Amino acid sequence: DTGVSQNPRHKITKRGQNVTFRCDPISEHNRLYWYRQTLGQGPEFLTYFQNEAQLEKSRLLSDRFSAERPKGSFSTLEIQRTEQGDSAMYLCASSRGTRLNEQYFGPGTRLTVT
Amino acid sequence: AQTVTQSQPEMSVQEAETVTLSCTYDTSESDYYLFWYKQPPSRQMILVIRQEAYKQQNATENRFSVNFQKAAKSFSLKISDSQLGDAAMYFCAYRSNAGGTSYGKLTFGQGTILTVHP
Numbered sequence: 001d002t003g004v005s006q007n008p009r010h011k012i013t014k015r016g017q018n019v020t021f022r023c024d025p026i027s028e029h030n031r032l033y034w035y036r037q038t039l040g041q042g043p044e045f046l047t048y049f050q051n052e053a054q055l056e057k058s059r060l061l062s063d064r065f066s067a068e069r070p071k072g073s074f075s076t077l078e079i080q081r082t083e084q085g086d087s088a089m090y091l092c093a094s095s096r097g098t099r100l101n102e103q104y105f106g107p108g109t110r111l112t113v114t
Numbered sequence: 115a116q117t118v119t120q121s122q123p124e125m126s127v128q129e130a131e132t133v134t135l136s137c138t139y140d141t142s143e144s145d146y147y148l149f150w151y152k153q154p155p156s157r158q159m160i161l162v163i164r165q166e167a168y169k170q171q172n173a174t175e176n177r178f179s180v181n182f183q184k185a186a187k188s189f190s191l192k193i194s195d196s197q198l199g200d201a202a203m204y205f206c207a208y209r210s211n212a213g214g215t216s217y218g219k220l221t222f223g224q225g226t227i228l229t230v231h232p
Contacts (some may be wrong), residue, residue, distance in 0.1 A: 042222030
């Protein structure tokens with residue numbers, strides 16, 4: 001069990017650029033979640049995958065955001081035409097499909113849009 | 115929609131003392147989990163303790179225990195014998211056990227920063 005990993009850990013980009021983040025879940029976990037955390041706040045749910053199917057998207061996920069999980073393994077979160085308001089920590093979590101469904105979090109990707 | 119409220123932005127405690135962090139939540143559901151997560155500075159979030167709503171007995175994990183008051187929709191975390199390593203941001207979180215596509219997403223409170231003084 002190597003834990004959830006996220007890359008890159010930090011990303012600085014200029015407004016208007018596209019960015020892509022990657023999340024590698026714990027290998028046997030079939031559920032994968034993306035959350036966004038702004039400074040001093042709790043994480044907010046963005047989207048959720050069960051295997052390769054994206055089952056829910058928050059209204060926070062505007063049409064500039066897209067997430068994929070090809071083959072039910074790693075996931076990518078892309079933000080197009082970044083805005084300063086997109087600056088945040090993007091957290092990924094994974095879990096088994098059990099009733100407890102304990103979520104294990106990755107270290108996050110901190111995005112700064114200048 | 116469910117909401118989680120942590121009314122204490124910051125708390126402090128002396129090493130070896132006891133501190134209680136507060137959390138209230140709002141839901142119309144009867145089947146759910148409540149969690150406390152710890153997020154140390156610049157480190158990833160880890161689960162501290164969990165409570166299933168159907169279980170009346172309060173959960174305990176070593177120095178961490180909860181006071182779960184289902185009718186009052188209150189879920190506080192007590193940390194006994196506080197240690198310097200307990201310093202972190204603590205988040206209360208709610209998760210519905212209802213079926214459907216929303217299964218599993220966590221709703222977090224705003225967090226409480228805990229400082230431990232030596």
